[in-house]
Amino acid sequence: xxxxxxxxxxxxxxxxxxxxxxxxxxxxESIDEAVSSDGQASLVLAGGSTPVPIYNTLRELPLNWDTLxxxxxxxxxxxxxxxxxxxxxxxxxxxxxxxxxxVISLARTSDDIEADAARVERDLAVMQRAWDTVILGMGTxxxxxxxxxxxxxxxxxxxxHRRCVPVRPAGTAHPxxxxxxxxxxxxxxxxxxxxGERKWQVxxxxxxxxxVSAMPVRxxxxxxxxxxxxxxxxx
Ligand code: 6PG
Numbered sequence: 001x002x003x004x005x006x007x008x009x010x011x012x013x014x015x016x017x018x019x020x021x022x023x024x025x026x027x028x029e030s031i032d033e034a035v036s037s038d039g040q041a042s043l044v045l046a047g048g049s050t051p052v053p054i055y056n057t058l059r060e061l062p063l064n065w066d067t068l069x070x071x072x073x074x075x076x077x078x079x080x081x082x083x084x085x086x087x088x089x090x091x092x093x094x095x096x097x098x099x100x101x102x103v104i105s106l107a108r109t110s111d112d113i114e115a116d117a118a119r120v121e122r123d124l125a126v127m128q129r130a131w132d133t134v135i136l137g138m139g140t141x142x143x144x145x146x147x148x149x150x151x152x153x154x155x156x157x158x159x160x161h162r163r164c165v166p167v168r169p170a171g172t173a174h175p176x177x178x179x180x181x182x183x184x185x186x187x188x189x190x191x192x193x194x195x196g197e198r199k200w201q202v203x204x205x206x207x208x209x210x211x212v213s214a215m216p217v218r219x220x221x222x223x224x225x226x227x228x229x230x231x232x233x234x235x
């Protein structure tokens with residue numbers, strides 16, 4: 001039996017702009033609270049397209065990059081200058097060059113994905129505190145981060161003691177590196193971002209079922225460690 005649903009709140013917006021403002025405000029609050037108490041803030045950011053307007057909004061705020069540590073939830077195993085790179089997207093949509101070093105990179109730097117995963121593990125060693133906020137998206141197949149249904153590597157990504165592992169989802173253009181479930185849950189809060197009616201239906205289906213291999217987002221929804229706030233916009 002899966003754990004109780006972790007859903008702390010569900011916010012639904014008719015306009016994407018309203019979701020953008022609400023999530024950017026949550027991130028700003030999370031950063032301000034962490035920097036005020038610990039002198040630093042750490043965020044895991046989702047790839048894909050849904051979060052881009054949020055990153056564009058954050059970019060306009062007076063962020064002190066020296067106090068921030070960022071990491072992507074997952075990455076396509078490509079170089080950062082590849083058009084499919086999530087880190088490349090962050091550089092275009094959020095980061096100025098002075099902030100690039102604040103990102104724990106999952107970008108491809110070798111011809112051995114296991115070696116790259118091991119490098120990320122070493123780099124993550126600087127993170128000895130929980131993430132302040134983790135931002136996740138979801139695909140219409142019920143994947144989140146790069147936890148894809150029945151993917152080679154999914155089992156290890158769900159349960160290992162490791163923090164970052166390679167996965168090889170069928171049907172994606174590239175192998176992936178993903179933070180593991182334990183790493184994603186090592187956070188004060190998770191914000192799950194959904195857009196469109198289809199994703200709302202997939203989310204409700206994921207809530208109603210238990211098979212994590214079929215819909216890995218269930219591992220985020222059905223757990224009692226980390227509160228999850230769901231943000232949905234109609235478009
Ligand atoms: C990626 C993401 C992935 C994404 C979902 C939703 O590498 O694509 O990390 O998990 O969050 O696929 O993507 P959209 O926001 O583009 O729908």
